[in-house]
Amino acid sequence: xxxxADPSTVEALCDRLSKAPYVTVDTExxxxxxxxxxxxxxxxxxxxxxxVIDPLAPGLDLAPFLRLMADPKVVxxxxxxxxxxxxxxxxxxxxxxxxxxxQIAAMVAGFGEQVSYETLVAHFAGARIDKSSRxxxxxxxxxxxxxxxxxxxxxxxxxxxxxxxxxQLQKNKRESWLAEELATLSDPATYRLEPEDxxxxxKPRGMSPRSLAVLKEISAWREREAQKRDVPRNRIVRxxxxxxIAAGRPKNADELAxxxxxxxxxxxxxxGREILAAVARxxxxxxxxxxxxxxxxxxxxxxxxxxxxxxxxxxxxxDQQHVASxxxxxxxxxxxxxAGETGVPALHxxxxxxxxxDATALMEGRLALAISGRQLExxxxxxxxxxxxxxxxx
Numbered sequence: 001x002x003x004x005a006d007p008s009t010v011e012a013l014c015d016r017l018s019k020a021p022y023v024t025v026d027t028e029x030x031x032x033x034x035x036x037x038x039x040x041x042x043x044x045x046x047x048x049x050x051x052v053i054d055p056l057a058p059g060l061d062l063a064p065f066l067r068l069m070a071d072p073k074v075v076x077x078x079x080x081x082x083x084x085x086x087x088x089x090x091x092x093x094x095x096x097x098x099x100x101x102x103q104i105a106a107m108v109a110g111f112g113e114q115v116s117y118e119t120l121v122a123h124f125a126g127a128r129i130d131k132s133s134r135x136x137x138x139x140x141x142x143x144x145x146x147x148x149x150x151x152x153x154x155x156x157x158x159x160x161x162x163x164x165x166x167x168q169l170q171k172n173k174r175e176s177w178l179a180e181e182l183a184t185l186s187d188p189a190t191y192r193l194e195p196e197d198x199x200x201x202x203k204p205r206g207m208s209p210r211s212l213a214v215l216k217e218i219s220a221w222r223e224r225e226a227q228k229r230d231v232p233r234n235r236i237v238r239x240x241x242x243x244x245i246a247a248g249r250p251k252n253a254d255e256l257a258x259x260x261x262x263x264x265x266x267x268x269x270x271x272g273r274e275i276l277a278a279v280a281r282x283x284x285x286x287x288x289x290x291x292x293x294x295x296x297x298x299x300x301x302x303x304x305x306x307x308x309x310x311x312x313x314x315x316x317x318x319d320q321q322h323v324a325s326x327x328x329x330x331x332x333x334x335x336x337x338x339a340g341e342t343g344v345p346a347l348h349x350x351x352x353x354x355x356x357x358d359a360t361a362l363m364e365g366r367l368a369l370a371i372s373g374r375q376l377e378x379x380x381x382x383x384x385x386x387x388x389x390x391x392x393x394x
Contacts, residue, residue, distance in 0.1 A: 027042055034230050
């Protein structure tokens with residue numbers, strides 16, 4: 001097997017694939033030494049052919065393939081698409097569309113949470129993936145036959161997975177469910193890396209608004225430097241150094257040098273001067289411009305049993321509907337529902353149909369959970385025979 005390495009062959013392949021109803025796509029990339037993912041290999045298959053493209057080949061033009069990714073007539077099928085889509089978004093500023101993610105589709109179809117590609121291959125294709133080449137150096141040339149065989153299997157088996165999942169979702173009338181779940185994945189905002197938002201990655205806790213302002217400013221500086229130099233963030237300054245700087249707010253190089261994850265040379269050098277300037281900008285901000293962490297919601301006392309009851313109902317409904325419970329609601333959602341919030345995703349769209357409507361009725365006393373023949377079931381409450389709560393023992 002030989003990867004495609006010349007422009008004319010790429011163009012001919014993409015021209016043929018543009019006439020197909022769908023293509024399955026996967027990539028191999030390296031990111032351990034760069035900020036932006038370095039695309040090392042593209043695997044693509046239509047219903048009748050499959051190929052591997054070498055984007056590192058000298059003089060190779062990926063424009064025909066990128067046009068295929070934007071072709072509205074061809075469905076682009078990925079598994080756990082987030083990182084692959086990020087690569088194409090970085091190259092073109094656009095998300096491949098229309099999009100189908102077999103991992104998300106499998107969750108909608110009832111295969112559990114974060115189902116692996118290997119599991120789906122075994123189920124739908126009756127095959128086993130040799131994962132021994134998974135963590136090899138994809139930038140090294142030439143690629144071995146084992147590497148190429150592994151890479152191509154990622155898109156050839158995906159054809160059967162896609163066709164089976166699509167048919168199952170059509171049969172179960174869950175195509176609209178999948179469309180809701182793919183909305184975030186298809187949104188360009190998901191892949192925009194804004195330096196001003198970088199501080200939120202660090203998940204700060206217990207910081208004052210002023211320290212948060214410092215963290216925001218120095219995190220944005222680090223993000224811009226990493227993007228400009230195309231190196232990992234921690235090659236500029238480590239996460240723990242940022243949080244320590246934000247807490248201490250150093251005023252000069254001597255104070256900055258006391259940060260454990262920074263050397264004296266860094267504190268005295270250009271990076272040190274830029275960090276101190278960023279700290280000074282944040283310290284000078286007016287109070288009204290300081291960032292704040294969202295208040296942690298204070299849940300009403302006594303809702304614990306209601307949350308536990310909703311967990312039982314969620315498990316029952318997810319089993320009955322053959323859909324991953326995590327896709328319907330998480331514990332935070334259930335807590336907010338028990339507290340009376342109405343903006344919870346589980347109370348809208350297909351989730352309301354599957355779970356939210358019964359959850360509301362259960363909390364309002366119109367439904368109950370009962371065991372019949374060792375099976376848990378939802379039963380309607382009879383309006384004229386209310387259940388009296390047992391008096392608490394003293």
